[in-house]
Amino acid sequence: GAVVSQHPSWVICKSGTSVKIECRSLDFQATTMFWYRQFPKQSLMLMATSNEGSKATYEQGVEKDKFLINHASLTLSTLTVTSAHPEDSSFYICSARGGGTSVSAYNEQFFGPGTRLTVL
């Protein structure tokens, strides 16, 4: 299957600093990348969807000025948590979807390993 990597896997930062998380599709071109966050014992919550070369679409309640998403190439998307606060501490997961018009290509998302963010 397709491989998606995330970096870093784990980050601790001080309140008020910004953190950048990278999501890369290693062996396929990802036309669309999704960013999720997951709080302990809860399900994945979609934060935003980004298509290569265009602005991200944010879900209701997600501050786009706080969670900056850039999808500058077909293999890389970045999520920057600006001025992070303790309540931003969470598990952030990206997923990537390739191109194609078949149901399989459209719907199957490949997940990265996730990034654990802890804000002190």
Next chain:
Amino acid sequence: EDKVVQSPLSLVVHEGDTVTLNCSYEVTNFRSLLWYKQEKKAPTFLFMLTSSGIEKKSGRLSSILDKKELFSILNITATQTGDSAVYLCGGAGSYQLTFGKGTKLSVIP
């Protein structure tokens, strides 16, 4: 608003038992139903179901979709401790996946 509901939320069984995990969905412009297994990190893909009544199998795991009742089940036979995980069900609409809260399965020796 799309909704996916999984039950039970938590399940504890002994090794060798068979379990059935449930997923009901209400998804606009439904395209497919996906099952994922999540251990300590990100989810890993198990099945994608698009047609009613066609069972998909992978080893001891199997899943089936009922598009009339808007329902899917995931069966695991002869459970092993390595099956302990959270199993997520996601409904794919025209644009995105909506996940349920997951079923936490614990298999004890």
